[in-house]
Amino acid sequence: MTAKEKPHIVRSFDEELESMNSLLVSMGQQGLQQLEKAMQALRTRDAELAHAILRADDLVDSMHAQVNTLTVGLLATRQPVATDLRHVVAALKMATDLERVADYAASVAGSTLALPGPPSEGVLAKIDALAVVVQKLLQDAVQALTEESEEIAMAVWHGDDAVDDAYLVLMGALHAEIAAHPERLAVNSQLIFVARSLERLADHVTNVAGHLIYSITGKIYKG
Amino acid sequence: MDERTPDASSATAKASAASKGAKRVPRDNRQTVGTARVPEPRMRCVDVNVYYGDKHAINNVTMDIGNNEVIAMIGPSGCGKSTFLRCLNRMNDTIDSCRVTGLIELDGRNIYDPKVDVVPLRAQVGMVFQKPNPFPKSIYENIAYGPRIHGLVNTKSEMDEIVETSLKRAGLWNEVKDRLDQPGTGLSGGQQQRLCIARTIAVSPEVILMDEPCSALDPIATSIIEDLIDELREQFAIAIVTHSMQQASRVSQRTAYFHLGDLIEIGPTEQIFTNPLHELTHDYITGRFG
Numbered sequence: 001m002t003a004k005e006k007p008h009i010v011r012s013f014d015e016e017l018e019s020m021n022s023l024l025v026s027m028g029q030q031g032l033q034q035l036e037k038a039m040q041a042l043r044t045r046d047a048e049l050a051h052a053i054l055r056a057d058d059l060v061d062s063m064h065a066q067v068n069t070l071t072v073g074l075l076a077t078r079q080p081v082a083t084d085l086r087h088v089v090a091a092l093k094m095a096t097d098l099e100r101v102a103d104y105a106a107s108v109a110g111s112t113l114a115l116p117g118p119p120s121e122g123v124l125a126k127i128d129a130l131a132v133v134v135q136k137l138l139q140d141a142v143q144a145l146t147e148e149s150e151e152i153a154m155a156v157w158h159g160d161d162a163v164d165d166a167y168l169v170l171m172g173a174l175h176a177e178i179a180a181h182p183e184r185l186a187v188n189s190q191l192i193f194v195a196r197s198l199e200r201l202a203d204h205v206t207n208v209a210g211h212l213i214y215s216i217t218g219k220i221y222k223g
Numbered sequence: 224m225d226e227r228t229p230d231a232s233s234a235t236a237k238a239s240a241a242s243k244g245a246k247r248v249p250r251d252n253r254q255t256v257g258t259a260r261v262p263e264p265r266m267r268c269v270d271v272n273v274y275y276g277d278k279h280a281i282n283n284v285t286m287d288i289g290n291n292e293v294i295a296m297i298g299p300s301g302c303g304k305s306t307f308l309r310c311l312n313r314m315n316d317t318i319d320s321c322r323v324t325g326l327i328e329l330d331g332r333n334i335y336d337p338k339v340d341v342v343p344l345r346a347q348v349g350m351v352f353q354k355p356n357p358f359p360k361s362i363y364e365n366i367a368y369g370p371r372i373h374g375l376v377n378t379k380s381e382m383d384e385i386v387e388t389s390l391k392r393a394g395l396w397n398e399v400k401d402r403l404d405q406p407g408t409g410l411s412g413g414q415q416q417r418l419c420i421a422r423t424i425a426v427s428p429e430v431i432l433m434d435e436p437c438s439a440l441d442p443i444a445t446s447i448i449e450d451l452i453d454e455l456r457e458q459f460a461i462a463i464v465t466h467s468m469q470q471a472s473r474v475s476q477r478t479a480y481f482h483l484g485d486l487i488e489i490g491p492t493e494q495i496f497t498n499p500l501h502e503l504t505h506d507y508i509t510g511r512f513g
Contacts, residue, residue: 005509082496084509218497
């Protein structure tokens with residue numbers, strides 16, 4: 001989040017801010033990758049892939065810890081103000097939300113492992129529809145982070161409505177199928193967890209956008 | 224589903240607020256941004272210009288100093304902040320080549336009116352300097368000198384009371400009460416600076432000007448002075464020039480940023496240090512190449 005500003009007189013300050021930004025972008029990219037793989041594992045009921053996703057969550061946790069250490073160090077040693085202060089504080093918050101993004105991708109993988117049978121085609125299509133919207137939102141958030149783009153971040157902030165719409169369609173389909181096919185209750189119960197994970201994941205993505213807007217503009221947006 | 228509610232009341236307001244926040248006033252615009260005026264100010268400065276011979280040192284500065292506030296003046300060396308501070312009690316009168324134009328009022332009275340006597344003015348608007356400068360006299364006499372020449376006391380007991388009260392308000396009484404007859408110059412740097420503050424407040428000023436009052440002090444002595452400034456604010460208006468932005472952010476309620484003689488930005492300290500409006504302020508406080 002320093003690309004658009006003039007460099008600091010103290011160059012090592014810029015290097016530390018760059019490290020912080022790179023870590024955040026990496027966390028976002030890793031979360032996106034985890035989500036894509038989690039959806040693939042769900043579609044194909046690939047237990048091995050689902051286990052790999054659960055194991056990979058440690059990597060995001062470790063990046064989260066690195067951002068925490070770096071930001072606390074920056075606050076203590078650089079005493080940042082104005083845009084720098086907002087960047088560091090926002091980074092601390094974004095890292096927490098990005099860590100939760102990866103957690104929810106892992107939750108989808110966990111639900112995949114717990115599925116007692118295959119989802120119906122109709123429900124799977126609606127889960128896919130929701131996942132596409134959520135993935136696009138996360139992709140845009142990562143782009144906004146990379147480019148420090150207020151415009152893209154604003155679009156992500158408002159993009160949660162599309163997620164909510166797809167979520168409601170999916171939940172409607174799940175309720176209808178549970179009513180029509182009580183024997184599929186166990187499968188569809190797990191899929192309700194999947195739907196909930198995707199919807200919550202998107203909430204954290206919009207939080208990231210809100211923090212990024214604050215970082216760039218100083219205006220506070222609350223989730 | 225979480226209801227996502229931004230602080231602004233509508234989506235349109237949200238979008239416009241966000242885009243406005245991203246923009247800063249460009250470097251070449253030297254009009255003051257922010258809030259220069261306050262209701263019922265203690266001092267009011269309007270279109271103040273200062274010249275040293277042909278050199279135009281302060282350029283059309285308009286700002287107020289409010290009651291019970293600490294206003295910090297920051298900016299790079301040579302920006303005019305100390306020059307401006309010295310205008311507020313006519314300290315620049317001592318420099319032959321210096322000429323001040325515009326209006327500076329204390330409680331609605333023009334301090335540059337020819338009828339104004341600068342001696343009582345400098346008691347009303349006291350000054351604390353960068354280097355502690357106690358008189359080469361006893362601690363007691365350092366405080367007693369001002370009230371005596373201004374005729375503020377009639378008896379020894381009244382003077383004793385002023386000396387004690389002033390030293391107490393400056394947080395120095397407990398450290399010096401048993402050696403009031405010893406030289407003020409024998410105190411530590413931080414104690415000497417508090418002695419100078421006690422000397423300033425002994426003559427019941429309305430405004431205290433401080434020009435880098437902690438730059439010669441260690442962090443502990445600095446903290447004690449900063450704590451004192453916060454207490455003094457309850458009774459006085461304080462204008463402080465400082466090179467330490469951390470100090471400005473710690474002690475002041477409003478901050479004014481000067482650049483090459485222009486007052487670039489003035490506003491609430493918290494806003495200046497979290498979201499400055501002007502590009503020049505931003506680059507200075509974040510330590511970027513100007």
